[in-house]
Amino acid sequence: MRRSLLPILLPMVILSPLAIDIYLPSMPTMAAEFAVSASEIQSTLVLFLFAMGTGQLLIGPLADRYGRRPIAIGGIIFYMISSLLAAIAVEFHWLQIARVMQGLAACSTSIVVFSAVRDCFSPKESARYYSYLNGMICIIPALAPTLGGMLALQFGWRSNFIFMALYGLVILALVSLRLPETRPQNTISDGPLYRWARYKPVITEPHFVFYAIACMAGMAAILSYVSYAPVWLIGHLGVSELTFSGLFGLNAAVNIVACFAAPLVIKKLGNRPTVIAALILMLASAVTQVIVQLVGPQSGLMAAYSYMLPMMLLCIGFALLLGPATSMALSAFGERAGTATAMLGFIQMSGASLLTALIQQTSLPAPYAVAALMGVGAIALLAMMAMPKFDHWHQEQHAY
Numbered sequence: 107m108r109r110s111l112l113p114i115l116l117p118m119v120i121l122s123p124l125a126i127d128i129y130l131p132s133m134p135t136m137a138a139e140f141a142v143s144a145s146e147i148q149s150t151l152v153l154f155l156f157a158m159g160t161g162q163l164l165i166g167p168l169a170d171r172y173g174r175r176p177i178a179i180g181g182i183i184f185y186m187i188s189s190l191l192a193a194i195a196v197e198f199h200w201l202q203i204a205r206v207m208q209g210l211a212a213c214s215t216s217i218v219v220f221s222a223v224r225d226c227f228s229p230k231e232s233a234r235y236y237s238y239l240n241g242m243i244c245i246i247p248a249l250a251p252t253l254g255g256m257l258a259l260q261f262g263w264r265s266n267f268i269f270m271a272l273y274g275l276v277i278l279a280l281v282s283l284r285l286p287e288t289r290p291q292n293t294i295s296d297g298p299l300y301r302w303a304r305y306k307p308v309i310t311e312p313h314f315v316f317y318a319i320a321c322m323a324g325m326a327a328i329l330s331y332v333s334y335a336p337v338w339l340i341g342h343l344g345v346s347e348l349t350f351s352g353l354f355g356l357n358a359a360v361n362i363v364a365c366f367a368a369p370l371v372i373k374k375l376g377n378r379p380t381v382i383a384a385l386i387l388m389l390a391s392a393v394t395q396v397i398v399q400l401v402g403p404q405s406g407l408m409a410a411y412s413y414m415l416p417m418m419l420l421c422i423g424f425a426l427l428l429g430p431a432t433s434m435a436l437s438a439f440g441e442r443a444g445t446a447t448a449m450l451g452f453i454q455m456s457g458a459s460l461l462t463a464l465i466q467q468t469s470l471p472a473p474y475a476v477a478a479l480m481g482v483g484a485i486a487l488l489a490m491m492a493m494p495k496f497d498h499w500h501q502e503q504h505a506y
Contacts, residue, residue: 110284111222111223111226111286111288112235112238114280114281114284114285115219115222115223115239116238116239116242117242117276117277117280118178118215118218118219118277118280118281118285119215119216119219119239119242119243120242120243120245120246120273120277121182121185121211121212121215121270121273121274121277122158122212122213122215122216122243123243123246123247123250124246124250124270124273125154125185125189125208125209125212125270126151126154126155126246126332127246127247127250127251127254127332128246128250128251128253128254128257128266128269128270129254129258129263129266129267130250130251130254130332130335130336130350130354131251131254131255131258131336131340131347131348131350131351132254132255132258132263132266132347133147133148133150133336133337133340134147134336134337134340134341135258135263136201136263139263140197140198140201142198144337144341145466145467146198148333148334148337148466149202149463150201150202150205151329151332151333152329152333152459152462152463152466153202153205153206153209153459154205154206154208154209154212155209155325155329155455155456155458155459155462156206156209156455156456156459156460156463157205157206157207157208157209157210157213158209158210158212158213158216158451158455159209159213159451159452159453159454159455159456159457159458159459160452160456161209161210161213161214162213162216162217162447162448162449162450162451162452162455163305163448163449163452164210165177165181165210165213165214165217165448166217166445166446166447166448166449166451167304167445167448169217169218169221169289169447169448170289170445173287173289174218174221174222174225174285174287174288174289175218175281175285175286175287177214177217177218178214178215178218178281178285179278179281179282180214181211181212181213181214181215181218182211182214182215182274182277182278182281183274183278184207184210184211184214185208185211185212185214185215185270185271185274186270186271186274186275186278187207187211188204188205188207188208188210188211189204189208189267189268189270189271189274190267190268190271191203191204191207192204192205192208192264192267193264193265193267193268193271194264204267208270213451213455215277216451217447217448217451219239220236220239220432220436220447220451221288221289221447222288223235223236223239224436224446224447225288225289225290226288232432232433232436232437234369234372234373234429236428236429236432236433238365238366238369240365240368240425240428240429241362241365241366241368241425242365243365245358245362246358247332247354247355247357247358247361248354248355248358248359248361248362249355249358251350251351251354251355252348252351252352252355253269254266254269254351255347255348255350255351257269258347259347304445305445305449308445308446308449309449313434313435313437314435314436314446314449314450316487316490317381317431317432317434317435318435318449318450318453318454319453319457319487320381320385320427320431320487321427321428321431321432321435321450321453321454322453322454322457322458322461323388323480323483323484323486323487324384324388324423324424324427324428324431324483325424325454325455325457325458326457326458326461326462326479326480326483327388327420327424327476327479327480327483328420328421328424328458329458329459329462330461330462330465330466330475330476330479330480331417331420331476331480333462333466334472334475334476335350335354335413335414335472336350337472338413338471338472338473339353339410339413339414342472343405343406343409343410343413345407345410349407349410353410353411353414354414356414357414357417357418357421358421360418360421360422361421361422361424361425364421364422364425364426365425365429367425368380368425368426368429369429371383371426372429372430377430377431377433377434378430378434380426380427380429380430381426381427381430381431381434382488382491383423383426384423384424384425384426384427384431385423385427385484385487385488385491386423386484386488387419387420387422387423387426388419388420388423388424388427388480388481388483388484389480389481389484389485389488390419390423391416391417391418391419391420391423391477391480392476392477392478392480392481392484393477393481394416394419395413395416395417395473395474395476395477396473396474396477398412398413398415398416399412399413399471399473399474413472413473417476420476420480432450435450436450461479462479465478465479
């Protein structure tokens with residue numbers, strides 16, 4: 107089962123990033139059609155990720171109680187329905203509702219994918235597998251915006267959501283036929299589903315809290331970068347949708363290489379040193395972004411490169427961060443992996459969406475907003491790791 111599991115999980119994990127990235131080139135067009143502002147159209151990304159995060163608290167215990175397979179199948183069906191609702195929305199609030207539904211659906215498959223890895227592999231092995239899964243996630247930003255832009259040019263932006271529904275149908279067939287049940291027999295699933303006692307062992311473990319916050323900081327940086335990119339490049343700098351897709355895909359290609367190289371880095375350095383290296387890269391990205399905005403070109407294609415190139419450091423840092431941080435956060439919870447994965451997803455995604463929504467309410471231009479979010483997060487976490495009194499929060503404590 108272990109050998110055949112990864113080829114099933116890899117296409118499953120695509121569902122959530124596909125829902126984020128495929129319609130990015132169409133965001134300015136969608137804003138014009140619905141007659142809403144740039145920040146309102148950005149809310150469709152924030153709402154998706156917030157719903158994906160909060161939904162984890164509802165669905166994680168269900169995955170522990172009823173197993174991984176039924177949660178995956180139900181989530182994929184809901185994903186298809188919500189995608190079709192977004193495709194036919196004629197009023198903006200219905201699009202927002204559909205995105206919330208889509209986020210809830212995507213969190214189901216996310217929980218199943220990451221719980222299945224924790225179910226079947228040791229923490230040391232899990233870090234490598236999480237990196238492979240994150241590598242697949244990072245392939246989507248390289249391909250989906252170009253695909254979405256081409257679909258939108260031929261059939262309109264609604265075709266992006268129809269494509270999501272069709273892809274969901276393919277994954278539903280794959281999961282129904284091939285996904286085994288991976289829930290361990292010793293999984294704690296008795297008693298009421300939603301009670302403090304279920305979450306308390308997770309949320310009160312300092313090791314979990316620190317690395318969950320690290321995942322949240324990385325996700326907030328990526329979400330702010332992604333949500334600001336089309337508004338800044340297409341709306342402010344005036345690049346075309348296909349040029350945007352090419353620039354975005356270039357950074358995503360760097361991210362792909364970094365994600366698939368991450369297991370080698372983790373094997374050589376270890377989990378904690380890899381997290382430190384990732385945070386340093388995020389800080390370097392923030393500093394570089396500020397410098398190029400102060401002294402670099404302010405218009406045209408070169409200004410677009412000035413915004414996107416520093417983001418390569420962020421993409422590399424995020425690729426290195428997520429695998430070891432996820433593994434370290436979940437390493438103590440083999441008997442309640444679904445609940446722990448759900449709490450991690452809640453903190454990572456809902457926290458990131460709230461931070462992004464807050465920074466979007468400021469008057470900071472896109473480059474400075476993204477730099478502020480990732481710079482402050484990286485500095486805070488590195489400062490904690492430099493203080494001996496916080497050693498029990500981040501040192502590797504569990505058997506690998």
